[in-house]
Amino acid sequence: MSSFGFGLITAAVLAIATVGFTMQFAVTNVLNLAYGSVMINSAFVSYYLNVHGMNAWITLVGAVFTGSVVSWALNRFIFTPFQRRNLAPITVVIVALGVDLIGTFGLQALVGGNYVSFRLSPGSEYHFLGMILSGLQLIILAICAVVLGLVHWVLKYTRLGKAMRATSANPNLARNSGVKVQRVISTTWLISGALCGLAGAVFTMNTGVFEATSAQLYIVLLLAAMFLGGPGEPYGAMFGALTIGLATEISAAYVNPQYKEVFAFLVLLGMLTFRPYGIFGSEKTN
Amino acid sequence: MSAWAFYLTTIIVYGAVDAMACLALNYEFGFAGISNFGFIIFQSAGAYAAAILSMPRAATSNGGFQQYALGWNLPWPLPWIGATIVGGLIALPFVFLVGKRLRGDFAAVGLLVSAVLLNVLVKDYVPFLNGSAGISIVPAPFQSIWDPQVLGYQFVYGGVAVVLTVGVYFLFRRLTESPYGRSLRAMRDNDIVADSLGKNLRVQRATTLVVGGMVAALSGAILVGFISLWAPGAWGYAETIVLFAAIILGGAGNHKGAILGAILVPLGFEEITRFLPPVANPTLVPALEWVAIGLLIILFLWFRPEGVLPERRRILSGVSKKDAAVLPAEAVTSGQDTDALIKLGNLDELNFRHLLRLEDVVSDHRVILSTQGLTKTFHGVTVVSDVSFEVHQGRVTGLIGPNGAGKSTTLAMLAGTLPSSGGRVFYEGKDITALPSNERAKNGLVRTFQLASEFKKLTVLENLVSAIPNQSGDSFRGAMRGRRYWGREDKANIGRAMEVLEGFGLTQYADAYAGGLSGGQRRLVEIMRALLAEPKVLLLDEPMAGVHPNLAHKIGDQLTRLAEAGMTILMVEHELAIMDAYCDPVIVLAEGKVLAMGTMAELRANSEVVEAYLVG
Numbered sequence: 001m002s003s004f005g006f007g008l009i010t011a012a013v014l015a016i017a018t019v020g021f022t023m024q025f026a027v028t029n030v031l032n033l034a035y036g037s038v039m040i041n042s043a044f045v046s047y048y049l050n051v052h053g054m055n056a057w058i059t060l061v062g063a064v065f066t067g068s069v070v071s072w073a074l075n076r077f078i079f080t081p082f083q084r085r086n087l088a089p090i091t092v093v094i095v096a097l098g099v100d101l102i103g104t105f106g107l108q109a110l111v112g113g114n115y116v117s118f119r120l121s122p123g124s125e126y127h128f129l130g131m132i133l134s135g136l137q138l139i140i141l142a143i144c145a146v147v148l149g150l151v152h153w154v155l156k157y158t159r160l161g162k163a164m165r166a167t168s169a170n171p172n173l174a175r176n177s178g179v180k181v182q183r184v185i186s187t188t189w190l191i192s193g194a195l196c197g198l199a200g201a202v203f204t205m206n207t208g209v210f211e212a213t214s215a216q217l218y219i220v221l222l223l224a225a226m227f228l229g230g231p232g233e234p235y236g237a238m239f240g241a242l243t244i245g246l247a248t249e250i251s252a253a254y255v256n257p258q259y260k261e262v263f264a265f266l267v268l269l270g271m272l273t274f275r276p277y278g279i280f281g282s283e284k285t286n
Numbered sequence: 287m288s289a290w291a292f293y294l295t296t297i298i299v300y301g302a303v304d305a306m307a308c309l310a311l312n313y314e315f316g317f318a319g320i321s322n323f324g325f326i327i328f329q330s331a332g333a334y335a336a337a338i339l340s341m342p343r344a345a346t347s348n349g350g351f352q353q354y355a356l357g358w359n360l361p362w363p364l365p366w367i368g369a370t371i372v373g374g375l376i377a378l379p380f381v382f383l384v385g386k387r388l389r390g391d392f393a394a395v396g397l398l399v400s401a402v403l404l405n406v407l408v409k410d411y412v413p414f415l416n417g418s419a420g421i422s423i424v425p426a427p428f429q430s431i432w433d434p435q436v437l438g439y440q441f442v443y444g445g446v447a448v449v450l451t452v453g454v455y456f457l458f459r460r461l462t463e464s465p466y467g468r469s470l471r472a473m474r475d476n477d478i479v480a481d482s483l484g485k486n487l488r489v490q491r492a493t494t495l496v497v498g499g500m501v502a503a504l505s506g507a508i509l510v511g512f513i514s515l516w517a518p519g520a521w522g523y524a525e526t527i528v529l530f531a532a533i534i535l536g537g538a539g540n541h542k543g544a545i546l547g548a549i550l551v552p553l554g555f556e557e558i559t560r561f562l563p564p565v566a567n568p569t570l571v572p573a574l575e576w577v578a579i580g581l582l583i584i585l586f587l588w589f590r591p592e593g594v595l596p597e598r599r600r601i602l603s604g605v606s607k608k609d610a611a612v613l614p615a616e617a618v619t620s621g622q623d624t625d626a627l628i629k630l631g632n633l634d635e636l637n638f639r640h641l642l643r644l645e646d647v648v649s650d651h652r653v654i655l656s657t658q659g660l661t662k663t664f665h666g667v668t669v670v671s672d673v674s675f676e677v678h679q680g681r682v683t684g685l686i687g688p689n690g691a692g693k694s695t696t697l698a699m700l701a702g703t704l705p706s707s708g709g710r711v712f713y714e715g716k717d718i719t720a721l722p723s724n725e726r727a728k729n730g731l732v733r734t735f736q737l738a739s740e741f742k743k744l745t746v747l748e749n750l751v752s753a754i755p756n757q758s759g760d761s762f763r764g765a766m767r768g769r770r771y772w773g774r775e776d777k778a779n780i781g782r783a784m785e786v787l788e789g790f791g792l793t794q795y796a797d798a799y800a801g802g803l804s805g806g807q808r809r810l811v812e813i814m815r816a817l818l819a820e821p822k823v824l825l826l827d828e829p830m831a832g833v834h835p836n837l838a839h840k841i842g843d844q845l846t847r848l849a850e851a852g853m854t855i856l857m858v859e860h861e862l863a864i865m866d867a868y869c870d871p872v873i874v875l876a877e878g879k880v881l882a883m884g885t886m887a888e889l890r891a892n893s894e895v896v897e898a899y900l901v902g
Contacts, residue, residue, distance in 0.1 A: 031391055033398075082587070089391045090321045094534075095587055097323075097527055101580030105573040113569035212573075220399055231392075259410065265403040272396040273382045276389070 003253035004246065005131030011245025012144035013203050017218070018225040018237040019151055020195030024071070026168035026232035027188045029089065030079050033096040035222060036215035037103030038074070038193065039200030042067040043210065044111060046201040050118050059118075060143075060201055067197020068190050074099060075189040108212035115209040140202045147198065148238060154191070155234060164188055168232055217261060221248070224268035230278020240278075243267075291437055298444035301553050302451040303509045304532070308548035309451070309541060310501035311529050313458050316538035316597070317467065318494040319474025320384050323526055324397030325502060327404055330521040331376045332369040332503025333510040334415055337424040339365035340511075352416045362427030366507045373503020377495040384491045390477075401523040409518045420517020424510050447508050454501050455541055461497075462541070463600075465757045465776055466765035468744070470494065471539070472752045475741035482703055482735075483753045483819050484727035493762045524576070528552050531583045537593030539743070546595060551582070602747045602780050603796040630840050631791035638851035641785060643820045647852035654679040654714060654854050655700065655731070655823050661708035662695050662878075670695050671878040672709065677823070682845050682855045684869030686862070691875040693858040694736055697825050700856070701733035702726045713823070728755060730822030734812050734829060736858075742801030746792065746811055749800045750783035751776075753819040786814050806833050813841065817848075824848070826857040830864055842868040862886075 017039065024032050046063035050056070078099060082092050123135020133141070155161035163184045166174040175181045203218070204210040225244045229236020244264050252260035271278070307329055314320045343357035360368070383396040409418040426434035426443075433439060461467055473480040473490055481487050510516045528551060536547025555575055565571060586593065639645055655677040662670040670692040677683050687693050698704040700711060702723030710719045713731055721729075741749050757779065758764045759772025787793050790810050795803060800811055813829060826845075830838040838861075845855055845868055859865060865872050866886050874881040874895050882888075882895045889895045 031395060033395075078584070087591075088319075089389070090394060091587060091591075093391045093394060094321070094530060095584055097530075098580040098583035098587075101524065101527065101576045102584075105576035105580070109570055109573040109577065112567055113573075217402065220402055223395060223399065256410070259407075261406060262403065265399055265406075268399055269383075269396055269403075272388065272392055276387075276392055 003249050005133050005137075007246035007249030008131075009133070009137050009140060009206055009245075010249050011242045012141050013199055013206060014221055014225055014245045015238050015241035016144055016147055016195050017199035017203070018222050018229075018241045019148070019234050020192035020199065021222050022226045022229075022232055022234055022237040023164070023188055023192040023195075024075070025226070026234070027164060027171075027185050028075065028079065028083070030075075030083070031089075031093050031096065032071075032074070032079070033093060033219060034074065034099035034103055035196055036219045037100045037107070038067055038070050038196050039203065039218065040210070040212060040215040041070065041103055041107055041200070042197035043200040043204040043215075044107060044212070047116055047118060047204070050120070056120060060198065063197040063201035064194045065197065067195070067200060068193040071193025071196055072186060072189045076186065080185075104213055104216060111212060113211060115211045117209045118205050120205060136205065140206060143198070143202065147195070151195075151234060160184070160187060220261060220268065221245075221264050224264040224271075227268055227271040227276065228279065230280055231276075233278060233280075236278050236280065288437065292440065295437070295440035295444045297553070297557065299440075299447050299508070299512045300556065301549055302444070302447035303505045304548035304552040305545045306451045306454050306505040306508070307502055308529055308532050308536070308544040308552075309454055309458055310498040310505070311526075312533045312536075312538060312541065312544035313462070313501075314494055314498040315530070316533060316540070316544070317462050317474060318470040318491065319390070319477070320491055320494060320498075321390055321394035322384075322397055322495070322498065323394045323523070323530075324380070324399075324401040325498075325529060326521045326523065326526045327397075327401050328373050328376060328499040328502035329506040329509075330404075330516070331499075332373045332506030333516040333521075334421065334506075335372040335503065336365040336369040336507030337421045337510050337516055338415070339368045340425050340427075341421070341423075352419070352421060353413045354416050354421055355414055362511075366504060366511075369503045369507035370500045373499040373501070373506075374496045376503075377499035378492070380495055381488065381492040384495060385488045398523055398526075401521075401526060405518050405522060418518050420515055420519070422515040422517075424514045424516070426511055426514060443512060447512075450504065450508065454504075455545070457501075458541055460768060461762070461765050464765035464769070465751070465759035465772060465779075466761055468748055468752045469760055471744055472741045472749075475743055476739055478703065479735060479739045479741070480752075481724050482701055482727055482733050483815070484724050484732075484755055486724050497762075527583070528555070528579055531579050531586075533593070534583055534586050534591075535593055537595035537597065539597030540593070540595045543593050543595035543597075547593070551579070555579070597743060599797065599799065600745060600748060601797045602745065602751070603784060603793075604780075629791050630837075630844075631788050631793070633789040633791075633840075633844055634847075636785065636789040638848055638853070641782060642817055642848075642851070642853070644852040647822065649680045649852045651678045651680055653677070655856070656712045657696075657700070657709060658712070659709035660696065660699055660706055660711065662692070662699060662704065663707045669878055670699070673875070673878070673880050674709075675873050675880055675883060677854060677856050679854050680849055680852055681871070682849050682857060682869050684865045684872035685856060685858045685875060686860055686865055686872060687875035687881075688860075690877075692878040693860075693875055694827055696875065697733060697827050697856070697858050701731060701825055703733065727819060730820065731825070732816050732819045732821035732823070733825035734816045734827055736827040736831065738805070738808050738812075740800035740803070740808050740811050740815075742799065744800060745797050746800050746803070747780065747783055747787065747796040749811055749815050750787065750818050751779050753815045754779050754782070755820055783814075783818060786818060790814055806837055809833050810837075810841075821853065823854040823856065826855065826859075828858055828860070830859060830861060838864060839867070 021032065021035050024030060042063040045066040046059040049059040049062045078095060079092055082095055120136060126133050126138060163179045166179050167181050167184045171181050200215065221244055225240035226237055228243060229240035244267065248260045248263050251263050311322065311325050314322045338354050338356040339358050339360045341357050342359045344352060344354050380397060384393045408415050415421060469485050470490060473485060473487060477487055532547030532551035533544055535551055537543025559571055559575065562571060653676045656675065658674050660670060660673040673696055685693050695704060699706045702721060706719065710717055712718065718726060744752065758775055764772055784796065787796055792807065792810060800808065803811065809829060816824060829841060842864060849855055857869060870885050871883055872886055872889060873883045874889060882892050
């Protein structure tokens, strides 16, 4: 049962990250493989704020801000210009891989290859339903729940959410219906980047020690969660993240923990091979 | 002196191995358009296979300090051959990923993740390949009779590696400069269209991955025989990105570019760092190398996407390079002004029956193509609902309807581009509902597309010739047999395509990239290409859209002539004037259903049709 608790945390963090990732894919059709590097860079900003004695909440805000601005800039100055050239989607993916290398290893060159960890007290332990969670983990869970609630509210009840869904379904039709597509895309990248930065901070707070390349494998969990729920589907991403997060931690308790990512890999490959549009999704028109 | 000589041999071996790997990846990515982000798996599989095939049983080797499978102690060249076979076999499971339907970037991600997964598995499961420590003390070929540390041995090793690389270069050239290579490049430029012209994407991609995988594995085998160790740290997924950087820099779709890239990027980066002064921070130099690789990729893709040595334009028409019209691959000079100037050539003199292989066609106006209850739903929305109609042989049948009536969807289901959600399609009396689109095309059911669908980086002539069915050089085997086997036939095919090109008045563009033509010209290329696919039934999706009215009518006249020659045509169109002039009968679709069918005169008398379409 304690693995269920771990799984819950993993799932919550993964949900935030995946929702951001899938939103970027939804509005711009870009598989942003540089996502992990933005996460870890945001985490390091957060870490340095922490080291310099900032309050824990301010460090989170730092990560959110970094993720947001960096993601927006990536889309505005790299992905969009490449897409305007009408290249095959794969070109943009290759570009994203290049950005990922620059982001990850540029950071490594800057901060060195050593492991670091936040100076946060994990708080006292709480036991309930057979799970053992630290105060820090409870706070992380609460943050994730609130943020996912906010995402739900934005998507469902605001004009922006409606415009995002319209842009995702058919950008040309959305433009013709008076949606300011460019602005919607920019806003989406700001929001999804904020989620990305937040995910980076809470991911590293939860794992304890981390270094510049710690998020490199995270992209696999992200992709698995996204494809499970259907690419470009925020609610699918939440479902996928919950499944992958719980399954990896619970399977780690029963099988060799070294193979805990393997489950996510297999899910991803299975989905790509048999149901690339998610277990609920179907082929898109056009 | 001798230290430099040893250094030189190392460079030769590494250079040959990198060049071989880049040639293979370029064959997959630059020619066939498969973004194999898991390429390093294949090189690594070859290295491991060669290692454990050449080593003695694990328990007996050096006191059994390493664990690994096999250990067959085979003499050279068996480990290298074995490695090559393993490289081919390991490609097979990935055929499911790169097969027919999956988006290229999704498949690429799948391959990338596979590379990560396999690396993790090999690292964690020690008994198979000795885990993260890797396999060491791999015997060099003939080491019992010739000391591998001797300079002579190392030069011979380097020589063998270079000879094999040159062999690989000629192998790939033989493949890419054949009709088969043309089909690979067509698939790269637009796979859905290549499929609709009868190319079997699954087989083409599978063969490409297998051949590329075999060569990659051989390169790994050569490397491991020289450096005598192989470990998971050497083949992280990012190593594939280095090779991609090499190809992007050297020039995708150009074999010499791949070799140049191999020398500049993987080899160059490796060697330059040897000469850097030592730095305090051990991660700094490797980290900056990765940053440089990332920058290289992005800057080249932005400023010089074609690479240092761009893909060569293939001049097929026989005119000298200088005379051939030079058009860029991308610059689109669209607009009706240019199109108004298009003059068709001697089209009226072309003997379609002979040229398009229609001699055997019996013109009897029988039902040649029909549907029963054809239905398509997307996301639970029914786009085409219970559509049944018949198309008669030797007639030009029109399919009209307002926007969103389901015309293009119906056509796509007839051609097999889209699977139907319900109902059946019959062709020549046979139920073809389950037949894949490329098989339908081979049987004479050929379609065109509403949106521009030319193969951009193929010349106009190549676009045309690529569509001709049953070419003996258009298979892996045929291509391997060489120009002597397929050359004469290809020449005849080129001649036939030139004749059609002349008829349409576009001879001067024969050797220009199709992607550089004007909108109207590209439509003509598409029609010509579909004709050369030798259809019995031609499915045209708005062939006149965006075409100057003068030209539209000239095309229409030819459609009538084609029907007279025995071809059956089904044309989606929403220009009523075109329907009036050329189509009989006409099927009216509205909201996914057949509303009416008959001559235009009959339809004009039908109040329901007038209300649904002709007025609104």
